[in-house]
Amino acid sequence: MLRYIKGKNRNQLNIIPVSLDEMIAEDNPVRVIDALVDSLDMESLDFKYVLPKETGRKPYDPRHMLKLYIYGYYNGIRTTRKLEKECKRNIEVMWLLDNLMPDDKTISNFRKDNKKAITEVFKQFSMLCSELGLYGKEVIAVDGSKFRANNSRRKNYTKNKVKKMLEYYEETAKKYIELLNENDEKEKNEKVEKHTKQEISTKLEAAKKRIEELTEMAEEIEKNGEISITDPDAKHMSVSNNGTDIAHNVQIAVDSKNHLVVAVDVVSTPADQNQLHNMSSKAVEELGLKEDENGDLKKEAEEKDIITVLADKGYYCGEELEKCRKDHIRTIVPKQKSGSRTGNEEYVKDNFIYDAQKDIYICPSGEILQNISNPSSKDQTYKNTEACEKCKYKDKCTTSKKGRIIKRGPYQEIYDKVDKITLENKNLYRQRQMIVEHPFGTVKRALGFSYFLTRGNENVKAESCMHFFTYNLIRVINIIGTKELTKILKAKNQAFSNVFYHYTKLNIILTNNYRFMTKKTRKTDCFYAVCRPLVSGLIIPYSKLYYLH
Numbered sequence: 001m002l003r004y005i006k007g008k009n010r011n012q013l014n015i016i017p018v019s020l021d022e023m024i025a026e027d028n029p030v031r032v033i034d035a036l037v038d039s040l041d042m043e044s045l046d047f048k049y050v051l052p053k054e055t056g057r058k059p060y061d062p063r064h065m066l067k068l069y070i071y072g073y074y075n076g077i078r079t080t081r082k083l084e085k086e087c088k089r090n091i092e093v094m095w096l097l098d099n100l101m102p103d104d105k106t107i108s109n110f111r112k113d114n115k116k117a118i119t120e121v122f123k124q125f126s127m128l129c130s131e132l133g134l135y136g137k138e139v140i141a142v143d144g145s146k147f148r149a150n151n152s153r154r155k156n157y158t159k160n161k162v163k164k165m166l167e168y169y170e171e172t173a174k175k176y177i178e179l180l181n182e183n184d185e186k187e188k189n190e191k192v193e194k195h196t197k198q199e200i201s202t203k204l205e206a207a208k209k210r211i212e213e214l215t216e217m218a219e220e221i222e223k224n225g226e227i228s229i230t231d232p233d234a235k236h237m238s239v240s241n242n243g244t245d246i247a248h249n250v251q252i253a254v255d256s257k258n259h260l261v262v263a264v265d266v267v268s269t270p271a272d273q274n275q276l277h278n279m280s281s282k283a284v285e286e287l288g289l290k291e292d293e294n295g296d297l298k299k300e301a302e303e304k305d306i307i308t309v310l311a312d313k314g315y316y317c318g319e320e321l322e323k324c325r326k327d328h329i330r331t332i333v334p335k336q337k338s339g340s341r342t343g344n345e346e347y348v349k350d351n352f353i354y355d356a357q358k359d360i361y362i363c364p365s366g367e368i369l370q371n372i373s374n375p376s377s378k379d380q381t382y383k384n385t386e387a388c389e390k391c392k393y394k395d396k397c398t399t400s401k402k403g404r405i406i407k408r409g410p411y412q413e414i415y416d417k418v419d420k421i422t423l424e425n426k427n428l429y430r431q432r433q434m435i436v437e438h439p440f441g442t443v444k445r446a447l448g449f450s451y452f453l454t455r456g457n458e459n460v461k462a463e464s465c466m467h468f469f470t471y472n473l474i475r476v477i478n479i480i481g482t483k484e485l486t487k488i489l490k491a492k493n494q495a496f497s498n499v500f501y502h503y504t505k506l507n508i509i510l511t512n513n514y515r516f517m518t519k520k521t522r523k524t525d526c527f528y529a530v531c532r533p534l535v536s537g538l539i540i541p542y543s544k545l546y547y548l549h
């Protein structure tokens with residue numbers, strides 16, 4: 001007999017039967033998923049079958065289905081067939097679903113019928129994070145990343161691709177017509193042919209049909225830029241490593257304190273340029289900075305900025321920066337490098353100093369460039385032809401014979417303001433990458449969600465919300481701990497233990513947040529800090545009793 005560690009005989013019966021619950025450890029994350037879904041207000045989320053009909057076939061409880069769905073994402077299982085398999089073999093799923101085994105069609109229908117409700121789950125979890133003081137609500141970082149769409153390259157058509165295909169099919173049709181003419185000649189001479197006239201005609205018809213389709217496509221491309229057949233909202237975009245793919249541009253806003261995702265959006269444009277205000281205002285709304293009941297933050301917002309947003313130079317757009325300024329959102333965005341036609345970096349526009357009082361530009365050689373435009377025109381033009389003609393640096397400064405011209409657009413003022421703030425906050429800006437790339441890295445690499453399974457903007461948005469909800473759930477479990485979070489969620493769900501829930505919330509705020517305390521949260525937290533010793537003496541015995549019970 002070889003000397004190995006021996007297992008238990010599979011036919012051995014237990015004297016004391018073991019329940020499913022005993023097989024799931026106290027600190028198993030599946031308990032968090034269970035308590036989390038039980039704590040959600042399913043009716044307000046508007047899940048289908050939340051109130052089953054009196055008659056007809058009984059549906060599955062949407063709570064069970066949502067638990068399975070979240071469990072799947074948490075463990076990187078996204079396809080419905082794999083989830084069905086897990087229901088039959090995975091002890092955690094058996095525990096979570098009370099031994100129910102829905103088939104893949106039911107799981108798939110649940111996803112299809114509850115797109116909006118699933119998106120709302122992300123928001124409800126964000127509210128919980130906010131209640132637990134896990135958001136700093138001071139600095140957020142915005143960024144975008146391309147996620148591969150459910151659309152093959154073959155099914156994506158650009159102007160050039162359609163042009164080449166049209167040329168090919170037109171050439172082919174021409175050859176078939178020539179072949180038909182040759183056949184007619186040969187039929188007269190009674191020679192036997194390799195391809196019959198009928199075969200060539202069929203091929204010619206097919207080529208003509210394709211030409212028609214491609215011509216229609218070319219017209220549509222002229223209007224929309226490109227066409228994706230399987231997922232019409234997917235676009236041809238540049239992805240990392242200088243490659244391209246058919247993808248969606250996923251935008252996120254991340255709170256700097258615990259790197260939790262606050263807002264998610266999916267857009268079909270490859271550039272991030274028009275997304276700064278969209279994402280910042282979404283984050284402000286999710287963080288509840290605009291909707292304070294007492295109006296405290298609104299009053300503050302009238303006087304100063306409510307939040308600071310960090311974004312890379314891809315978001316440097318005057319219109320967006322101006323919108324943020326109007327909404328009291330402070331932006332730290334580095335500017336795009338301005339170039340010079342001569343290639344000499346000493347004479348780029350940034351080295352021309354603007355004097356706002358006199359409304360003039362002073363060039364690097366000290367000459368004054370006057371404003372020569374109509375005050376009502378959108379772009380103001382500055383030049384000094386005489387000085388430029390005599391200037392010995394002219395060749396380095398401009399390629400124009402008439403001298404250097406400087407244009408000042410309507411957003412130059414906000415550009416200058418943002419440039420100044422960015423320069424003063426270099427250290428804060430350096431944190432941007434660390435904050436925002438953590439969620440993208442985890443979702444794409446650790447969880448493997450670098451591509452979408454669904455199609456169309458609405459579906460893809462719901463899927464994206466699930467990606468980042470999973471990321472947030474993992475983060476919160478890591479921060480608070482499985483046992484503690486399960487307790488909080490269970491307590492949130494029950495009337496008596498609401499007191500315990502608020503007490504635990506205070507504890508978490510105090511233990512996790514004290515070092516992060518900011519002016520904004522200090523008022524409430526200080527109140528907790530004062531009350532904590534008074535409250536703990538009273539509540540701890542009760543809460544212990546409750547849990548022992």
Ligand code: SF4
Nearest residue numbers: 363388391394397404
């Ligand atoms: S060319 Fe004109 S704008 Fe340029 S450095 Fe000379 S004087 Fe100044």
